[in-house]
Amino acid sequence: MPVFRTSVAVAHTADNMFDLVSDFRRYPEFIRWFQSMKVTEEREVDGVRHSVGEAAVGFRGFSERFTTRVSADPVARRVEANLVRGPFKHLQNVWTFIPQEDGTTRIDCMVDYEFSNFILRMLAKNNFHIAVDKIMEAFLAEADRRYPRVTPVS
Numbered sequence: 001m002p003v004f005r006t007s008v009a010v011a012h013t014a015d016n017m018f019d020l021v022s023d024f025r026r027y028p029e030f031i032r033w034f035q036s037m038k039v040t041e042e043r044e045v046d047g048v049r050h051s052v053g054e055a056a057v058g059f060r061g062f063s064e065r066f067t068t069r070v071s072a073d074p075v076a077r078r079v080e081a082n083l084v085r086g087p088f089k090h091l092q093n094v095w096t097f098i099p100q101e102d103g104t105t106r107i108d109c110m111v112d113y114e115f116s117n118f119i120l121r122m123l124a125k126n127n128f129h130i131a132v133d134k135i136m137e138a139f140l141a142e143a144d145r146r147y148p149r150v151t152p153v154s
Contacts, residue, residue, distance in 0.1 A: 002112075002113060002114065003110065003111070003112045004111045004112075004132055005108070005109070005110045005111075006108075006109050006136065007107065007109070008106070008107050008109075008136060008140075009100070009105070009106050009107075010104060010105050010107060010140060010143065011104050011149040011150045011152065012104070012105055012144075013099070013103065013147070014077050014097040014098065014099040014105040015074075015077070015097075016143065016146070016147040017097045017105050017107060017139075017143060018072075018074060018077045018095075018097045020139060020142060020143055020146065020147075021079050021095050021097075021139065022049065022070075022074075022079045024039075024051075024053050024070060024081075025037050025039050027055070029142075030138050030139075030141070030142040030145075031135055031138045031139075032138070033057045033058060033059050033131075034055055034056075034057055035057060035058050035063075036055070036056045037053055037055050037056075038053065038054045038055075039051055039052070039053050040052045040053070040067075047073070047074065047075060048071055048072065048073045049070075049071070049072040049073075049074075050069070050070070050071050050072075051069075051070045052068070052069050052070070052084060053067065054066070054067045055067075059131075064087045065086060066083065066084075066085065066086025066087060066088065066091070067083075067084040067085045067086060068081040068082060068083055068084060068093075069081070069082050069084050076096075077096065077097040077098070077099075078095065078096050078097075079094070079095040080092070080093070080094045080095075081093040087115055087117055088113055088114060088115055088116060089114040089115070089116050090112065090114045091111075091113045091114075092110075092111070092112045092113070093109070093110070093111045093112075093113075094108075094110045095107065095108070095109050096108045096109075102150075102152035103151070103152060104150055104152050105150075109132070109136070111132060
């Protein structure tokens with residue numbers, strides 16, 4: 001199964017970035033491939049938010065729906081999504097937000113996935129990193145829109 005990892009430093013607080021990524025019901029507002037997001041279940045256990053979300057996504061003539069179970073832990077600053085159903089054999093996405101001494105944040109993102117459909121699998125094989133880069137760009141642009149930038153402490 002392909003695993004994609006990226007790490008990026010951003011001039012926003014870890015708490016703000018955690019809030020942005022964990023607020024997945026708003027993804028259609030700023031990630032162009034997300035056509036809709038419906039949250040079907042929400043609960044909190046020991047401070048960790050557990051949700052189930054159904055997304056409709058579209059890209060270059062392909063349209064799919066998938067459902068993930070999302071856990072958002074504000075203390076660990078970690079968001080994890082796991083496949084419930086959809087066009088994947090397997091999907092796990094983990095975001096971790098690490099505050100840096102200068103007030104900025106290092107974001108570590110991991111996506112472990114495999115499409116069930118052979119055509120989607122082949123398309124993703126050479127292009128998945130581009131899609132993840134575009135999604136990361138959308139998050140960073142939305143962070144700039146929502147939150148003040150942190151001026152790194154020297």
